[in-house]
Amino acid sequence: xxxxxxxxxDNPTNLRLARDVLEALGYTVLAAENADEGIGLxxxxxxxxxxxxxxxxxxxxxxxxxxxKRDPRTRDIPVVALTAHAMEKxxxxxxxxxxxxxxxxxxxxxxxxxTVADLVGRPRAAPAGSRSGHILVV
Ligand code: MN
Numbered sequence: 353x354x355x356x357x358x359x360x361x362d363n364p365t366n367l368r369l370a371r372d373v374l375e376a377l378g379y380t381v382l383a384a385e386n387a388d389e390g391i392g393l394x395x396x397x398x399x400x401x402x403x404x405x406x407x408x409x410x411x412x413x414x415x416x417x418x419x420x421k422r423d424p425r426t427r428d429i430p431v432v433a434l435t436a437h438a439m440e441k442x443x444x445x446x447x448x449x450x451x452x453x454x455x456x457x458x459x460x461x462x463x464x465x466x467t468v469a470d471l472v473g474r475p476r477a478a479p480a481g482s483r484s485g486h487i488l489v490v
Contacts, residue, residue: 355472358382358399360390360416361434362408369459370403370434377465377474387416394426400472403455406435406446414449421450430471434459 357379361367371381382397384390387408394402402420406413413433420426430452435442437456446454453467 355401356380356382356397356399357468357472358384358390358393358397358402360384360387360402360408360413361405362386363405366405366434366457366459370464373459373461373464374468377468379468379472387411387413387419391416391419391426394420394429395423398425399429401468402429402431403434404431404451406433406437406442414445417446417449417451432467432471 357374359367359370359374359381361370361383362385367383367385371383374381382393382399384393387410390402390404393399404413404417408416411419413435417431417433420429420431427450431450432453432455433446433451434455434457435446443454452471455464455467
């Protein structure tokens, strides 16, 4: 069974890109367009990884991450923040909310694949790559 990855992202273009890349790598992708839907899916599906857009309508990604980290059913699932913001303050906020990593948008595909592989392993053989500056682990 392929690893399940939940993408919580309200921007259709970003969601589609993430879905296409992850599915091409062999992961099963679950998608949510808002925090409430995403938290619900996280509880019922218990994905191996959550990619969390920080800028969501309604509850934002930081608040949603905090909710996930308070729940015993979801607290062990790594959450990687997806955001256009790359300031130190944003990284601190993401870390404080419980995010494991941080990916800046627009998504750099090589870095994106490497981050996912580092956290959940590869569902099938993929060449090793080095981290790039697009990934800031918080
Ligand atoms: Mn957004």
